[in-house]
Amino acid sequence: MTSGRRVLRVASGQGFWGDDLEAPVRQVEGGPIDYLMLDYLAEVTMSIMRKQQGRDPEAGYARDFVALMERIFPACVTKGIRVVTNAGGVNPRGCAQALIGAARRAGVAARVALVTGDDLMDRLDALLAAGHPLANMETGAGLETIRDRVRSANAYLGARPIVEALSHQPHVVVTGRASDAALTYAPMIHEFGWKWDDHDRISSGVVAGHINECGAQSTGGNSMPEWWTVPDLATVGFPIIEAEPSGEFVVTKHPGSGGRVDRRTVTEQLVYEIGDPKRYITPDAVADFTTIGLEEIGPDRVRVRGVKGTPPPDHLKVSVAYQNGWKAVGTLTYTWPDAAEKARAAARVLRERLDRLGLRFEAVRTELVGWDSTHGHLVGEPPADLPEVQLRVGVRSQDQAPVERFTREMVPLVLTGPPSATGYAGARARVQEIMAYWPALIPRDLVESALRVEVITA
């Protein structure tokens, strides 16, 4: 399994479903890389994909991944770049089959390794009956309280099935809900032959995965320090991890690409969406982020060393999405003079009309975009000469009907409320079904015993 490589280049090409479509192309064409990891899944992505699959049984995965592969398949095969992705979403098999079609159209003979077994939807009742409550990690409530509203349930897989998939020498590994970081460190475990109880090296891989998993967020995108000096964000280079067998690695990007890699840009990503930094839990190790050592060793090069870790827990995290009511958000723009006062007066009129209609909501939220919508009361009272402000009103209910009616109540304010309102295209709010996130835990052997790796060829 070990190839004796000294440096393994694992490039990040997508940080979420909807990320820069050209980034993976730049990674493949901009210089040498060994692996391209494409992360498509966030907390609620699975439920969106499930919704799409409900309308079309062939759907349920990141379709733009297939279109992307059709473009880069020839280059990947020629250059020996392997792609590892969780683009499979709730339909990894459909994704793999579509990928085979893309390979044929691109004229390459591709081997695709498919990982299945993360999808627990069909096993939920059996799991509950067997005494696994799948309780919400935040509230403690048992899953049975929302069982009839569950739309998707997937275990976060670690690197083990991906490493097994890589042993079949595929061009692409497609998974469902593999954890984001595992897409980066599974190739390291495969190539360097790291042992599963080598918690420090695997934790180092986990840190590399965390740096890779949000794309350009570690290479100058969304970076505060002297943001106006970050070069050429139009062609921002996504991160590349130059991993070494010891676990140490260098974070960099292709020469000539835009963006920036330094201690600050990497640190910003390291603290992104973490909890207790001493216990960054993954299915393969618990990494201690307080042991991370960073050193700038050259232009756009940061060395990471010293990472320590401990064994992974006996449970895997499960991501459940369930229907939890309806919501809608409408907007109207009010202008000087008295922009903020008019917007607030309009909100009062709207609220009174909703009350008179007898509509009940579990929440109604009013924000003034351009004044307090993100910093709330911290900004104090708006100045009298504020040139304009956007009134933004959102409502939420377990019932669809009051939310539907709300969407008809904002537009009339243009002619029936305070003066100088415009932008009413945004006032006709769209009703959205809410898919809420339910994090739970499951004993890992119940998932791992059902995992399957297969190879499909074009």
Added chain:
Amino acid sequence: MARLRLVHLAHARSGDKGDTANVGLIAYDPAHYGILREHVTAARVKAHFGGIVRGNVERFELPNLHALNFLLHGALDGGGTVSLMSDAQGKVMSTALLRMEIDVPDDVARAAQGMGLAPRGTA
């Protein structure tokens, strides 16, 4: 001593896990990490956000990165897809924290002057 907004001493990034926002606060100058650690306590952060954070605030230290990590529980109106907030995923909670003021020695305030804000007309 001088009052100084955190924006001049630190940069930050925030995100979400369910209904909890996390804000990582990173000292521009490693020498100022100690000032952050002393003044930007969980209690001060909770008081700063007031009604914006309905639950408690937890703080973790990352001295190796000259950074503090805050968990703001109950800050996202139910979180992600449920929330009616513009900032439903807490992406800019980071900047709301940077509004906070702390007392720092005069020389620190002088050294930090202008940090964190773009000069006019540069972008």
